[in-house]
Amino acid sequence: MKGQTKLIIRRFSRHKMAVACLAVLAVLILLAVLAPWISPYSPTKPTGKFSQPPSAEHWLGTDKIGRDMLSRILYAMRVSLLVGFLATLISTAIGVILGLVSGYFGGPLDKAIMSFTDMVMSFPYILLVLVAAAIFQPGMESIILILGFVDWPGVTRLVRGNVLSLRETNFVKSDVTAGMPRRYILFSEILPNTVAPVLVYATSVFALSILDEAALSFLGMGVQPPTPSLGNLLNGAESLSVLTGKPWLWVPAGAVIILLVVCINFVGDALRDAFDPRNE
Amino acid sequence: MWKYALKKLLLALPVLLGITIIDYAIMSLAGSPLDMMVGPRVSEAALASRAAQWGLDQPIYVQYWNWLMELLRGNLGYSYKSYQPVADLIGSHLGPTLLLMGVSMVLGLLIAIPAGIYSAVHRYQKRDYAVVSASFLFSSVPGFFLSLILIYFFTVRLGWLPSSGMYTPGTGGDAMDVIRHLIMPSLVLAVGVAGGNIRYIRSAVLEILEMDYLRTARAKGMGQKIVIRKHALRNALLPIVTVIGMQIPTLFGGAVIVEQLFSWPGLGLVTMSAVMSRDYPVIMGVCLLSAVVVLAANLLTDLLYALVDPTIKY
Numbered sequence: 001m002k003g004q005t006k007l008i009i010r011r012f013s014r015h016k017m018a019v020a021c022l023a024v025l026a027v028l029i030l031l032a033v034l035a036p037w038i039s040p041y042s043p044t045k046p047t048g049k050f051s052q053p054p055s056a057e058h059w060l061g062t063d064k065i066g067r068d069m070l071s072r073i074l075y076a077m078r079v080s081l082l083v084g085f086l087a088t089l090i091s092t093a094i095g096v097i098l099g100l101v102s103g104y105f106g107g108p109l110d111k112a113i114m115s116f117t118d119m120v121m122s123f124p125y126i127l128l129v130l131v132a133a134a135i136f137q138p139g140m141e142s143i144i145l146i147l148g149f150v151d152w153p154g155v156t157r158l159v160r161g162n163v164l165s166l167r168e169t170n171f172v173k174s175d176v177t178a179g180m181p182r183r184y185i186l187f188s189e190i191l192p193n194t195v196a197p198v199l200v201y202a203t204s205v206f207a208l209s210i211l212d213e214a215a216l217s218f219l220g221m222g223v224q225p226p227t228p229s230l231g232n233l234l235n236g237a238e239s240l241s242v243l244t245g246k247p248w249l250w251v252p253a254g255a256v257i258i259l260l261v262v263c264i265n266f267v268g269d270a271l272r273d274a275f276d277p278r279n280e
Numbered sequence: 281m282w283k284y285a286l287k288k289l290l291l292a293l294p295v296l297l298g299i300t301i302i303d304y305a306i307m308s309l310a311g312s313p314l315d316m317m318v319g320p321r322v323s324e325a326a327l328a329s330r331a332a333q334w335g336l337d338q339p340i341y342v343q344y345w346n347w348l349m350e351l352l353r354g355n356l357g358y359s360y361k362s363y364q365p366v367a368d369l370i371g372s373h374l375g376p377t378l379l380l381m382g383v384s385m386v387l388g389l390l391i392a393i394p395a396g397i398y399s400a401v402h403r404y405q406k407r408d409y410a411v412v413s414a415s416f417l418f419s420s421v422p423g424f425f426l427s428l429i430l431i432y433f434f435t436v437r438l439g440w441l442p443s444s445g446m447y448t449p450g451t452g453g454d455a456m457d458v459i460r461h462l463i464m465p466s467l468v469l470a471v472g473v474a475g476g477n478i479r480y481i482r483s484a485v486l487e488i489l490e491m492d493y494l495r496t497a498r499a500k501g502m503g504q505k506i507v508i509r510k511h512a513l514r515n516a517l518l519p520i521v522t523v524i525g526m527q528i529p530t531l532f533g534g535a536v537i538v539e540q541l542f543s544w545p546g547l548g549l550v551t552m553s554a555v556m557s558r559d560y561p562v563i564m565g566v567c568l569l570s571a572v573v574v575l576a577a578n579l580l581t582d583l584l585y586a587l588v589d590p591t592i593k594y
Binding site for chain 2: 219
């Protein structure tokens with residue numbers, strides 16, 4: 001096992017871009033986690049200086065009610081990363097369970113799960129999210145739940161396909177012959193062998209969740225102000241005076257989203273490569 | 281072939297029915313549209329008569345059943361807000377959305393297909409990495425942020441392109457005017473389409489390039505260019521067909537946000553306002569339409585696949 005981990009790390013580190021991205025991600029996550037301690041001002045309290053351009057005192061300027069933008073972005077990163085992470089966790093958990101059940105047991109249960117998956121998949125995603133966002137009180141918890149409960153069909157399909165092919169392998173067949181309990185086969189034999197593809201897929205879900213949170217919050221249906229999120233920071237840019245005259249209010253937040261998502265995608269891609277046993 | 285098509289069609293119907301049931305269930309959870317009318321100047325009696333008129337006093341499954349029966353008679357209902365027939369409302373906004381989606385898809389694929397092939401052919405070279413990195417960047421830029429940047433440069437700074445609507449009010453709206461309004465929103469959507477698909481097409485072409493028949497063709501002494509043009513491209517068409525089918529739900533979703541930003545008078549704008557005001561019949565109409573479009577696209581993809589690939593049994 002140890003040798004295998006080493007192999008994966010070596011394959012991963014061949015991707016220079018991904019290694020750089022991993023470092024950037026680590027820094028960004030660290031900044032987000034440490035936001036309460038390192039941000040120079042409170043993200044919600046006005047400092048008394050309104051709509052100031054970036055200066056030595058306020059590196060990224062202040063907004064129209066005088067809040068320090070750097071502090072707001074640090075806190076927004078925290079919120080956006082948390083939303084993305086938890087949403088991914090929920091959808092991956094749902095997807096893995098449904099996929100395992102569907103693939104292993106087959107029959108009518110499999111049919112039912114898969115047609116439900118097809119239904120959710122052939123729904124324009126954003127429509128589902130918008131309708132759901134209109135139902136629940138917009139806010140952080142509901143956005144996490146909405147994204148979590150909408151994003152799973154891809155994982156389900158992936159896991160199901162994997163289980164179907166694993167079921168035909170000799171080690172699973174011999175388990176069945178030996179009369180091993182189903183629970184053991186599912187969780188100790190099949191699940192560990194689907195971890196790698198699921199992890200890779202989860203990175204892309206993570207990236208998508210961050211984008212979706214940003215889009216929804218931008219539309220005013222996600223995280224609500226005064227809690228900052230990367231999406232709702234951009235909301236103000238819809239007004240022409242902000243768009244043209246105060247780029248410091250919207251450009252940094254957008255840049256952070258792009259940086260986060262690009263880095264997550266690159267890392268995911270390198271992971272896919274590193275986990276692939278055909279690569280050597 | 282016809283039997284296969286019919287079978288696929290019959291399989292799609294229960295999925296469609298299921299989607300409408302989910303839609304209705306989610307929507308009724310959203311709360312009553314009557315909540316939106318409540319105010320000091322609206323009497324209880326007026327609310328009750330509205331509820332009776334719209335059938336909202338009945339249990340949800342009865343409401344759904346009525347909706348379904350009306351649908352089978354070809355009636356999508358009336359908007360709660362504008363009292364317009366839903367079919368008319370959708371019909372009058374469908375054109376702009378289809379125009380936007382169609383142009384974006386074509387534009388996106390015009391970027392993605394050559395870039396994907398180029399990248400595959402030059403695998404593991406600097407050029408390949410550049411294309412792949414660009415595709416990651418494309419799929420990582422939030423559509424609304426890209427829209428803001430484009431508006432900033434092309435409308436505010438340069439004043440070249442209009443940033444809202446489909447044609448300049450007051451003018452007749454000739455083709456040139458519509459095109460000028462179309463450039464930015466379709467570019468935003470096209471970047472998204474291209475970003476997702478470059479890598480997909482690249483790996484599809486790579487897979488084909490490793491096939492035995494291509495090795496044979498090369499071994500026969502055919503030039504690399506001819507091999508790619510004559511053998512690889514034709515076979516790469518298959519995955520490309522799939523890509524087009526997969527794009528539709530994503531594009532529709534992207535269109536909702538982009539239409540909102542550019543005030544493009546399409547279905548996305550209608551959808552947003554219907555969601556905001558809980559206009560049930562309109563939401564149901566849009567959901568139904570999009571589900572039909574998605575399922576039709578899936579069906580078409582399956583059929584094209586069967587047509588193009590002789591090894592698929594049906």
